[in-house]
Amino acid sequence: MTSLAAGLRPGSSRSASVLVALVVVVIALAVATAVLFARWQSARAADSARTAAVAAAKQKVPELLSYGYQTFSVDLARAEADTTGQFRATYGKLMTGQVEPTAMQNHVVTQASVSASSVVDSGSSSVTLLMFLSQQTKTDAKQESVLNDTAVQVTMSDVNGTWLVSNLTPKS
Numbered sequence: 334m335t336s337l338a339a340g341l342r343p344g345s346s347r348s349a350s351v352l353v354a355l356v357v358v359v360i361a362l363a364v365a366t367a368v369l370f371a372r373w374q375s376a377r378a379a380d381s382a383r384t385a386a387v388a389a390a391k392q393k394v395p396e397l398l399s400y401g402y403q404t405f406s407v408d409l410a411r412a413e414a415d416t417t418g419q420f421r422a423t424y425g426k427l428m429t430g431q432v433e434p435t436a437m438q439n440h441v442v443t444q445a446s447v448s449a450s451s452v453v454d455s456g457s458s459s460v461t462l463l464m465f466l467s468q469q470t471k472t473d474a475k476q477e478s479v480l481n482d483t484a485v486q487v488t489m490s491d492v493n494g495t496w497l498v499s500n501l502t503p504k505s
Contacts, residue, residue, distance in 0.1 A: 378457040386460035386489040389496035391447050394464055394487055397424070397498060398445035402436045409433075417490055417497040424501075440473040448482070458491040463504065 393415040400408040409428050416424055435441060448465040455461070464485050469478040488500035 375457070379455050382457045382491065383452055383455040383460055386455070386491075386496045387450060387452065387462065390460075390462055390464065390487050390489050390498070391450065393496075393498055394466070394485070394501070395445040395447060397501065398466065398468060399443055400428075400432070400436060401442040402440045403442075405433055405436055415498055417492050418499050420498060420500050441470060442472075443468055443470045453486065459499070460489045460496075462487045462489070 393412075396408075396415060397412045400412075409425070412428075413421055413425055445466050445468045448467050450462050450464040453461045453463050464487055466483050466485060468481045468483065470481065471478050484504040486500075486502045486504055487498060489496045490499040
């Protein structure tokens, strides 16, 4: 009998070593596959979240920054419905405490639109964007629209499947 055939006989130490090595390789491949699959799923979830959050931000941020003196309470209620957390309270206080009195006194109508946006950071339940906005404002004192361009950093949070604004910070 050749030494090769003797090494592969059942019960030999060589066949046991080959079997152990084969089991180790299969386990390593299974673990590597599971890790790669988990990373792929996480990347897919983050990509899906990013896409949904950007679409929501493009709709909701202009609504937060657009209002008219004649429809202020309706505009505010609509905008607050698109916010969450501490930002909702901060936004409401700012709008009713500072913006509303000026809007009513000067008959202010402001319309915001998104010029461009870019994702700064994203996860599966929170996405931060940098958004460039244009705001057209009319008042009694100036019937011709005044155009202001601005940038804001916006954090969108997934709340029960709905993307809401959880922070908005002006950038200079």
